[in-house]
Amino acid sequence: MHELGITKNIVTIVSQHAKGTRVKRVSLEIGKLSAVVPDAIRFCFDVCAKGTELENADLEIIEIAGRKRCRDCQLTTETNQVYGPCECGSWNTAPVAGEELRVKEMELA
Amino acid sequence: MCTTCGCGENSKPKLIDPKTGNVVSIDLRQSHDREPAHHHDHDASHTKTIHLEAEILAKNDRIAERNREWFQEQNIMALNLVSSPGSGKTTLLEQTLRDLGDQMPIFVIEGDQETANDAERIRATGCRVVQVNTGTGCHLEANMVAHSMGKLQPSRNSIVMIENVGNLVCPALFDLGERCKVVILSVTEGEDKPIKYPHMFRASDIMILNKIDLLPYVQFAPDKCIQYARQVNPGIHVFQLSTTTGEGMDAWTRWLKQQVQSKEKMGT
Numbered sequence: 001m002h003e004l005g006i007t008k009n010i011v012t013i014v015s016q017h018a019k020g021t022r023v024k025r026v027s028l029e030i031g032k033l034s035a036v037v038p039d040a041i042r043f044c045f046d047v048c049a050k051g052t053e054l055e056n057a058d059l060e061i062i063e064i065a066g067r068k069r070c071r072d073c074q075l076t077t078e079t080n081q082v083y084g085p086c087e088c089g090s091w092n093t094a095p096v097a098g099e100e101l102r103v104k105e106m107e108l109a
Numbered sequence: 110m111c112t113t114c115g116c117g118e119n120s121k122p123k124l125i126d127p128k129t130g131n132v133v134s135i136d137l138r139q140s141h142d143r144e145p146a147h148h149h150d151h152d153a154s155h156t157k158t159i160h161l162e163a164e165i166l167a168k169n170d171r172i173a174e175r176n177r178e179w180f181q182e183q184n185i186m187a188l189n190l191v192s193s194p195g196s197g198k199t200t201l202l203e204q205t206l207r208d209l210g211d212q213m214p215i216f217v218i219e220g221d222q223e224t225a226n227d228a229e230r231i232r233a234t235g236c237r238v239v240q241v242n243t244g245t246g247c248h249l250e251a252n253m254v255a256h257s258m259g260k261l262q263p264s265r266n267s268i269v270m271i272e273n274v275g276n277l278v279c280p281a282l283f284d285l286g287e288r289c290k291v292v293i294l295s296v297t298e299g300e301d302k303p304i305k306y307p308h309m310f311r312a313s314d315i316m317i318l319n320k321i322d323l324l325p326y327v328q329f330a331p332d333k334c335i336q337y338a339r340q341v342n343p344g345i346h347v348f349q350l351s352t353t354t355g356e357g358m359d360a361w362t363r364w365l366k367q368q369v370q371s372k373e374k375m376g377t
Binding site (some may be wrong): 002005006009010013014017024035081082083084085091092101102103104105106107108109 | 157
């Protein structure tokens, strides 16, 4: 439910840099553990972009895989969940990648 | 429309001072901080690629950091109370104010989509409180807390309790500048909430298991719930209590006092 507001943030950030020039493409990095759903961002994007420099821009979303590190044995593994046990049995793990929420770049026409 | 939570133009967040009834709208768009970026042409097709590398929540995080610095300067312990609606946040606050209010100054920010009902309940205990109505917004943001401080004017060496909008999803993403988040879960909600909403339970340092007086009447295994919470967040500290019977309240208020005392030591 917060994706609408997050998409508005994205449009605001890009619009500030476009300064009136039409934007052809926007590229985002969204981590798979970020609690933000890319499809929901895509759904909101057209509505939020309407009437701004971003109208009709292509939206590219680069999803970044989740990785967690065990604080006990230091092993780093891929993960799709923000929490979970390490192979050593410890639950004392923390994400080291996959929480990104970033506007990577934009292309002006 | 609000750029963070999606709330409409006609439902701007507003502050209500329950004492005077004064209402102040908050314009969250008044200061648009700009991200640094570098601009250069990438190819010869007359398009220009701009690398932004801009954090989408950077604006909120910057304001939250300013709030945190201000709280530290003032020696104030700010707690961000989060939960689903109906877990008993306001009742916990009322009881905490009754138990501790004469021993240390406590100030409250009440966040709800609509009404000043909760602020009225808090004010009835004699505590200074500001109500923030987020309109259709589903969480408090750092800017709302910054605005509230002007109205609330908490004294130095005090506690500020920020009661967030009832929602186990969105408030996890928004730092308000608090010392820590306190998640409240009642035994009527289901013991697997921590693994259903892991982001919130990871973001919180404290979990309060509330309404334990109802345990004989509901299917809820506290040990299982705590086990789930520790799977998600091994360091989470747990209090089990009932605001109705008062059972377990001692440990919670003792912890609050210890936190303020240790903070005072650090400050001197």
